[in-house]
Amino acid sequence: MKPGFSPRGGGFGGRGGFGDRGGRGGGRGGFGGGHRHEGVFICRGKEDALVTKNLVPGESVYGEKRVSIAEGDDKIEYRAWNPFRSKLAAAILGGIDQIHIKPGAKVLYLGAASGTTVSHVSDIVGPDGLVYAVEFSHRSGRDLINLAKKRTNIIPVIEDARHPHKYRMLIAMVDVIFADVAQPDQTRIVALNAHTFLRNGGHFVISIKANCIDSTASAEAVFASEVKKMQQENMKPQEQLTLEPYERDHAVVVGVYRPPPKVKN
């Protein structure tokens, strides 16, 4: 058993135990448990928390709690990830199989808002990866730019995601598209961006808010119709997960774009 970190005030104490809790556990070493997903960690203590390694130690982006863990000689700082504010964290805690966002990946993030989840994605992909954050609103754009000043792996794009050709000169081919735009035509938006920027065999992670697409239909019907629209655009959904108990009538769909043709033996 790996000797855990020394207990600190604030409830983050405990030995490192890789408890098998519903799919978490095993995987990389880390205090209290590295998560199955690379780049994501769990902090065990009075309350368990999902954390990511802080790319800019000493700074809090939106006032979240930070934890410093001594690992050998130096201290590593982790930032807590709130699943009630971030759909990606809610999906991870809900037990999604693959998020495809890993260290070194290039991510196109549509609907970046003020950059709270973008900062965590930036932590996960690390200094080798890149996050292209697209946000149309000017107010949120200002906060996003300030965030991008501190983290050099975030590239801010203040443009409408409906017209990917407007920012075509800024973005190279990406591995993952994460979309949290909350628009009724969001599948078309993601499809346009995928056709322009997503490499073959790349993945997409889309957060669907049923109320936003069609407030009269039931949530399951909305999710099913969205999945159908995706299939028509050469995007193959692989898994779907609702975000209970963090959000109501929300779902996350993960899929692959233009999968390489299966070699039949």
Add this chain to the structure above:
Amino acid sequence: MLVLFETSVGYAIFKVLNEKKLQEVDSLWKEFETPEKANKIVKLKHFEKFQDTAEALAAFTALMEGKINKQLKKVLKKIVKEAHEPLAVADAKLGGVIKEKLNLSCIHSPVVNELMRGIRSQMDGLIPGVEPREMAAMCLGLAHSLSRYRLKFSADKVDTMIVQAISLLDDLDKELNNYIMRCREWYGWHFPELGKIISDNLTYCKCLQKVGDRKNYASAQLSELLPEEVEAEVKAAAEISMGTEVSEEDICNILHLCTQVIEISEYRTQLYEYLQNRMMAIAPNVTVMVGELVGARLIAHAGSLLNLAKHAASTVQILGAEKALFRALKSRRDTPKYGLIYHASLVGQTSPKHKGKISRMLAAKTVLAIRYDAFGEDSSSAMGVENRAKLEARLRTLEDRGIRKISGTGKALAKAEKYEHKSEVKTYDPSGDSTLPTCSKKRKIEEVDKEDEVIEKKAKKAKIKVKVEEEEEEEVIEEEETSVKKKKKKDKKKHIKEEPLSEEEPCTSTAVPSPEKKKKKKKKKDNED
């Protein structure tokens, strides 16, 4: 067919080598699987590199607006016109503009999109001579520039300048004070009288700088710095000074310090002007309402103009007096009435009685000005001027005597209600309960004491008489009457006497009537018996 591909480092024009492959749209991706294969299908014909981010920004802002900038025009004319081939573009609108301006045929189709995809995936391999690191750096710089352009970022609307400038101003003042004190002390060793004659610091230093050693005072010309009499005084004092002699080197050092002081003073005035300019540019309405210094201090205290705009008016009123505020809140006393806003000219020119009122009114109008400056699009100060005029009018009515009410009909005379200290503890006063005219409610302590004595005496007499006769009441009353004549306040006594006769109503007042009551009851019992 030629392909126009825009990157963050420059324009790239490719030539499609094998046009037949373009027919199979769906399998086009196979051609771009590796760099070698990609190089077989498209070849880089020309690469127009941007010299720096500014050039790139200009190019792409033109592109966004649907115009072709000079550089692109040149490239297209040179390369494409000569080749007489159609040009594939990623944006249909751009294609239209190019056709219009340069009369070149442009293509935009799903095939073109696939082609673009392929080129993008193999961008590194297809464009030699551009390092990936350079590309990444250019990309980041261009993204930031474009975003700033989108947000209409104007460099003179940055409030960080104000925050830094006001902090520097405070630092400079402190340092300047230290240096001047040091200078005076040091030179005072040599010529102490000068310090007492010249009280202004800057004049002192300038004088010192001009003259230096005491011996030179007689021959020095100080007429520009000092008035006639003072100059004469200085020269006289220099003759008979009691300070010691100092060497050249020492004077040299003191002069150095003096020069420094003068320089810093000049810089301070310059910085103050700069601060005034910036405040007028960034927050004109606030400047009009409270002045530059107070406005700058408010912004610096809150951190930024946006942060300040988020505060309520009551917060802005006591910003700067947090220590006093929380101390008063904790000990349940009165909170402070003003913070930084105390130094505004409007508050300064009122009488102390009305400073609190004015400070509240000023804070209310100032937050409107702050929000207008922080979120408004235009930068005029008309709103601030209007509000200030309103406030000044109110101030005048407040100061005048016999003022009319501000709100309401306007004819009633303003009446200031007595302010009740909020932490005053009020207890229940039961004297207001019964409305019946029982024993008098307000009785003074001396009266009470005297009455007690009298009643006791009567009680004793009454006891004696009870045994003897009937109609003791009357006798007692009579006796009371006789003894009462000595008393000053007969009315009250009579009142009390009458009452025990008439009713047995319990008196609501204090214990004073109770001996009478007891007396009465005893008698009644006796009567009944």
